Amino acid sequence: MSSEPVTKETETPGADPAGPVRRSGESGGPGVAEPAGGRVRDAGRAVRAEWTKLRTVQSTAWLLLAVTGCVLVVGCVAMWSVSTDACASPTACDEDTAKLSLFGVYLGQLAVVVLAALAMTTEYDNGVIRTTLAANPRRGVVLAAKAFVMVAVVLGTSALGVLGSLLASRQILPANGFTTANGYPPLSLADEPTLRAAGGTVLYLGLIALLSLGVGAALRDTAGTLTTVLTLLYVVPAISTFIHNQVWQERIQKLSPMTAGLAVQATRRLDSLPIGPWAGLGVLAAYAGGAMVVGAAALLLRDA
Numbered sequence: 631m632s633s634e635p636v637t638k639e640t641e642t643p644g645a646d647p648a649g650p651v652r653r654s655g656e657s658g659g660p661g662v663a664e665p666a667g668g669r670v671r672d673a674g675r676a677v678r679a680e681w682t683k684l685r686t687v688q689s690t691a692w693l694l695l696a697v698t699g700c701v702l703v704v705g706c707v708a709m710w711s712v713s714t715d716a717c718a719s720p721t722a723c724d725e726d727t728a729k730l731s732l733f734g735v736y737l738g739q740l741a742v743v744v745l746a747a748l749a750m751t752t753e754y755d756n757g758v759i760r761t762t763l764a765a766n767p768r769r770g771v772v773l774a775a776k777a778f779v780m781v782a783v784v785l786g787t788s789a790l791g792v793l794g795s796l797l798a799s800r801q802i803l804p805a806n807g808f809t810t811a812n813g814y815p816p817l818s819l820a821d822e823p824t825l826r827a828a829g830g831t832v833l834y835l836g837l838i839a840l841l842s843l844g845v846g847a848a849l850r851d852t853a854g855t856l857t858t859v860l861t862l863l864y865v866v867p868a869i870s871t872f873i874h875n876q877v878w879q880e881r882i883q884k885l886s887p888m889t890a891g892l893a894v895q896a897t898r899r900l901d902s903l904p905i906g907p908w909a910g911l912g913v914l915a916a917y918a919g920g921a922m923v924v925g926a927a928a929l930l931l932r933d934a
Contacts, residue, residue, distance in 0.1 A: 673771055679775070680772075693748075705733050709730055721813050723808075727897075728827040729896055732827060732895050746838075770929075773922075834914065838891075840919075841914070844920075844926075889904070890911075
């Protein structure tokens with residue numbers, strides 16, 4: 631009598647004993663390349679897991695509200711504080727109204743830094759990172775999923791604040807003398823410089839999130855991550871104000887992630903900037919990319 635072949639269950643070397651057991655012949659076994667569909671499913675599960683963790687933390691909602699609120703409210707305060715009455719004539723102000731309306735990003739980025747830092751370092755503080763890596767041993771996938779979820783959430787939230795500021799500018803600025811007759815047409819996304827300033831501000835905050843996430847993965851400490859990122863953003867540009875040498879002052883401004891990155895907001899007097907709008911955003915992207923590479927290396931090479 632013929633009998634059906636018996637397939638023995640074998641554990642994948644290094645796998646969590648409490649985790650799922652692979653059977654011989656399944657994808658991912660020794661010497662068997664896993665199909666692309668399996669990798670996609672793993673990535674999808676990792677993204678869903680990171681989204682679940684992020685949205686179930688109470689502080690997330692408050693920090694995201696702070697991002698939108700700071701960008702909108704501080705932008706409105708900045709616009710209310712400026713008037714053509716302080717200029718020799720309304721047409722002589724030469725105020726960059728687009729940059730003025732987006733001034734709230736200087737404070738809104740604080741909430742982004744805290745949110746991204748906590749998303750990474752809290753798992754080390756409470757030991758949840760071990761559970762995360764046991765469920766998905768592919769550490770690179772875990773970090774990529776965290777980055778994807780964080781950037782998506784920050785981009786969506788900051789876009790609301792930026793759009794709200796532009797809408798508010800159409801009411802506040804004309805009341806302060808910044809009218810079409812005085813050379814200040816209403817801010818509109820149909821205008822290329824304004825679109826670049828608005829879109830660049832949203833991208834700026836997304837890159838700040840990546841920078842903070844990468845530093846958090848490398849340092850694994852909340853206080854250390856916040857200190858490092860905030861020093862880069864605020865202390866480095868402040869140092870340039872104490873340097874009287876114009877050449878070195880411009881060099882620091884070009885290399886400072888905040889000063890360089892926010893050059894993308896400028897819509898007037900671009901020739902006076904230490905660095906061009908997109909080139910400046912590229913400097914910030916280099917910081918964010920470098921931080922993510924270092925963070926990924928730390929996650930891959932060190933124990934959880």
